[in-house]
Amino acid sequence: MAPNEGGQRKSDEAVLAEIGYQQELKRDWNLLQNFGVSFSIISVITGITTLFSTGLNVGGPAVMTWGWIGVSIMTILVGLSMSEIVSAIPTSGGPYFWSAVLAKPSQSALAAWITGWFNLVGQVAVTTGISYGCANLISSTAAIIHPDRYTPTSGTIIGIHAGLLISHGLINTFGVGLLRLFNHSSIILHSLGVGSLAIALLAKARFHQTSQFVFFKFYDGTGGWSERASPAYVAACGILFAQYTITGFDASAHMSEETKNAAWSAPLGVLTSIIVSAIFGFGIILAFLFSMQDFEQTLSSPQPVFKILMDVFGPVGAQIAMSLIIMCVWHCGLFSVTSNSRMMYAFARDGGLPRKIFGVVDRRFDCPINTGASSLL
Template identity: 30%
Template sequence: MAVDVEANGPPVTSVLASGDLPDNLAELSADEQTLAALGYKQEFKREFSSWTTFAVSFSVMGLLPSIGTTMWYGLGYAGPAANTWGWILSVIFVLCVAMSMAELASSMPTSGGLYYAAAVLAGPKYGPLAAWITGWANWMVQVTGAPSVGYGCAGMILAVASMRNPDYVPTDWQTFLLTVFIMITQSVLSSMPTRWIANFNSVGSIVNIACLFITIIIIPAATTVTPKFQTSDFAWGIQNFTDWPDGVSVMMSFLAITWTMSGYDSSFHLSEECSNAAVATPRSIVMTALSGSVLGFILNVLIAYTIQDVGEIFESDLGQPWAAYLIQILPEPIAIAVLCMTIICAYTMGQGCMVSASRVCFAYARDDCYGIFSPLLKKVNRHTLTPVNAVWFNTLIGVLCMLLLFGGDASIAAIFSIGALAAYIAFVLPVFIKIVFVGNNFRPGPWNLGKFSVPCGIVSCIFVLVMMPIFCFPAVKGANLTADGMNWTIVVFGVPMVFVVIWFFVDAHKWFKGPKININVTYSSANVPTTEGVEVKDPALAVSDGEKDSSRKASA
């Protein structure tokens, strides 16, 4: 069971054993007290506000580039219906997931986020396994985020080149090298001090919002097709481009929506750098999900009502459906201008993904999740006070992921599927544990759902359980299914996850015990540690021994 530890403020759900308290609480700020009560010392500067935390989260979600990049998996499966009632239906469930996550963030505002929540909610017996699965699933989301966004950004840049020079056809090597270049420059920016990152992402969020609104205005105002708008029967109708029934094709199109609407967890991972984190973090999560739901629906409806030929944009020589759609309805100069705005937004989005991924990597390395690599990855750069090593480690893994590009379109598509499938597994696993095993004993933070907590959590869990197999469906089946048309998500995501689970039972369970306490703790008389097999009776001695035993996993 999770325990409640009183910091000088709202009670928090912590890995500290009942009765144990961090030393010198009175000398810490309110945010530092809350973090100390969770078992961690303050290592970052708290230079993110509620707005700048939201700015990173909104930038990571990146509505304009996300919708443009994932048209393959929305319109490409179910046609315009994916953009209209398909969006409405899916975001209802997405908002339930976001609010359930926000409740956890208020109770446990740490960089570890969902991983930490899974550990303390599952208790000392099952907590390490729950944290291990949640952590690795969440890290896979984070580490594939930047390369998938970079790949989309590179595709749009090369599409502009093709629009200007119709004889130019990009090669896989050009796409790969441009993506790597984009990721390297984003990594440099993500290695900056916290205040610089906050300011950069604040500007990036404003640019994202401005470009989104400009695009929403331009599409209906500048379209040259006649009539400007399709009928409602067309815009809300299903055009099934799969071999599955219509209903299944619409559910498959949720891949585009859930991938787009998965950036709100970034606020959770920045909570150790945010002021008043127990309130600001959950508010940022909900603000990101709500704003994304509304603005994303407006843009998607415009696309559904203005697109002329769905099949044509996927058969275009440009190789990028968003670019093909724009050139289909707008004059070429305006289409290129909108595409350039999308590229700028995609770049800031990828940089936000880098920041979020580095914080996740740091938090997991702090608890030795990465084995022999953990000491290097948990170091905070003494000049920038940011986890620079974690930034570049994720970049290296991301570049290796981009090698999937040479396996064909189906292979590279797997990094988008992972972004949705792994994300929502990580999002709801601690929610599932809270509902099934903790129940009414869960101690919420200052931001909570009250009586709607359990119903909201149940809806979230059911949604993910239903969508897990559907995200692994190929678009075609039977005689039409070939290696090129196969959905390789189950391999690219499933094989590594099977490996890490086997690793846990074979070896990692011996040394991985979940979140590690890295502060000095005053133990209660019931929890005093032992020295050389002899129980320590003197509380003062227990305090001094706390430094030697600071990595002890307190039983919850």
């Protein structure tokens, strides 16, 4: 809560009223839950697992490790700026509303409209990418475990993808009360679960790669672009491995109208989710790379992460580890829909989308159910 001129704290509702809105969403989230939404959407294990093959082929271990460090530092700087802004303007609109406030009055509407649509399209694309990545993980894992009984096709992958999206939509539409429970389970899976996986990999691996391999092995699997252009070009493409992963932390801002003491909790949610994710992500990257038993075989595997897990843990252990990863990816998709629905609701409330359809909170479920459903289409 922000202080008023007398030094006392204003209520969240009073701060929201000063911005120009009435309290419509149920405000019962705390700092941990606000952090958990962004932490779940960043979901380092999701990005690392689904793009591990890309990372190995486009720059190799050197770009994966140093790229992660560089992207993490730059993203923390972005997070510092966003945290400062959301502490002053804690609204579900997030970046598009900030653009309107910070732009010149004559350019305010245009800045908000452009930012809002980029934000909306980006969130829809990310939600699709997460669920499709999860479907690919499920399908490729099943094909490796049961090669004689299951052959992945585009149809089966799309079917799994649709099922995942439907599960996310149903919970975000009719089971909003369950989101706090899933929030806690997601934090546990992404912290204790992923941390334990990293430790177990390093402890169980029979052979460990050298530091020279992990930090300085450059590999160009792009077809020779390091020669046609330059290694720097390949490295620039390779850091997308990290850039794709450390995104979505604006979710803490989108959930600010449901968070207690939002002017304090939302900025902390943004910043801490980036820092904690950067640390956990670097740890799991090191664990995978140091525990890699054979670089060439891992590189040629349709699912490199599963190959590493199989080499270290064996079939049963690898299946357990992949189940943990898939559960993390599912939680990531769930809260991506949550963030997306709140952004759409706020955008519609300000006229960026049809207000009567998307800018309405359903009192039966205390959420904008139309945006929760439409964000999946």
